[in-house]
Amino acid sequence: MRSSKWMGLLAALGFAVGTAVSAGAQTVKDFPNRPVKLVVPFSPGGSVDLTARSIESKLAELLKVPVLVENKPGAAAVLGTQAVVTAPPDGYTLLVGSTSMSIRPHLKPPPPYDPAKDLLPITLAAKVPHVLLVPPSLNVKSVADLSNLYKTKKTPIMYGDVGQGSLHYLAGDLFKAGSGIDITHVSYKGTSNVVADLLGGHVQLGSVELSVAGPYMASGQLVAIGLSVPTRHPEWPNLPTIAEQGVADYDISSWFGFFAPARTPPEIIDLLNREMVKALSDPGVKATYAKAGLTPVGTSVAEFRKQLEKEHVKWGAAVKISNPQ
Template sequence: MWKFVGAAALSLLLLFSPAAQSDDYPSKPIKLVVPFAPGGSVDIVARILSQRLSEDLGQSVVVENRAGAGGNIGFEAVAKAKPDGYTLGMASSTLAVNVSLYRSIGYDPLKDFAPISLVAMQPNVLMVNPSLPVKSVTELIAYAKANPGKLNFGSSGIGASQHLAAEMFKSRTGIEMIHVPYKGGGPAMADLVAGRIQLMFETIPNSLPYIQSGQLRALAVTVEERSGQLPDVPTVAEAGLAGFVSRGWLGVMAPAGTPQSIIDKMNAAVHKAVADPAITKRLVDLGLRIKLSTPAEFSAFIAREVADFRTLIADAKIPVE
């Protein structure tokens, strides 16, 4: 009898072991949490990925928007979810920023997640209202130094990638500009076009119609290589500010404690999805640069981003909420 009980217990242990769970993973729908409202870049990329992942995995990957508190509500929901691979999250640069912007966020970006893979980098473009008498980054710096504190730059809010890109630009050049935060990128862009603010860093897809129509003047893109959508616009480094790189990023993560076999399976699935030419084109058309990684590389990348943003936010004296 004891042999029978022992064998049964061993069978149960094997059945519920991480290896056994991952062998038939996924066996039910997967929830992909987006920490922001529908319609933004993080949400759009999540929906592009979820459709292809559903096809490849044979189970539905359902996007769930958990917006609020600058992304903290959604990130916390992922951090506290059961680590079984059935709740995943879309990570973004906001994950690395918020730990330095908020006194309490309900999660640790370095300890509470199991990174799966980077997906893409999201460059910004530096634009000015055409009424500003500058046509290059060098001329902008010279104008700002000659008119300290007279230039206003907009962003979609304190700590947003546009805001931090401008703060980095200020730090690297020694110029003085006034930050005007808005409740979203749309209102900020409207005021930039109207001339109520003079310049702004913004994602390429949101900026392109205004640049192409001549309503705004593009001076530079903020990554190492020129954008295929703006081939005639130099990088900030090409424009004279060597080493300047500022971009957002997107990736996929799971709660800490998720079995490594599941992390590896999802890493392979994400890579396969993004490698599909149709998916690649959709992401590139959004102004993104494909950047895949191993789980270990993504983990190390997040750690560097947390440290870099902490330094930038402290140096810029951005208030903690």
């Protein structure tokens, strides 16, 4: 009697486990069969948003399901990132991450998640250099001009960023350390908000991705005082770098990539990587990225993971120099 009960329990347990395994395999086999969401942890209009929206249509075509972009800004990308970290690990909720993910873990308090443990890299999508922008009303066209203005007025420059822990915030502190120009941080939910207040003259300086800044520079609505990477950009050959203007080793560029929640099945990660790399190599997507000032990449999962390890070390050292409070 007791033996038959145990046999019944074991049979039921075996059936349950088998069903769960079968359901899991079926889920992977059928993926995707409903819309895939790309969470952008910043407001619309910035480079992270452009990275997602430029690939959205082609990726939907390749996956054969709708791909939706959802903006979830706040707390220097923590809110949107946390939403993906806590999402079901089924491949249907993905993060469009950026350089801030390599910076936040080095700050105090750290974010409520560990990007290296709580997220899985899919592919590095794009890179873009930053420029330092000022409003035309400031009558400043170079680092030397800005330095002279600061020395004359003897008040800190109002600097717009997207929150402590963001690359934009760190870019300001590194510029301050290298130039001797004091700044006061004014934080916003996204790059588009920084640009709006630069246009309105409410802040005097901001580090903005070239992909966002380009149209404003071309129209003369905003003035770039320098490119934030070591070498000049082929599309803007007359724009000097910040480093060549005396701020040694100033190097600020953003990367953007796609991530899934930890424990997402490797088969789903591989499928997403394969289709995203195809999308990034599509001539139409490449042209859209180029027009926006973004350089498309498209790496393997392993290559992206290695890049993230290097970025973690690089920005950890930069945080020690900046020492943001």
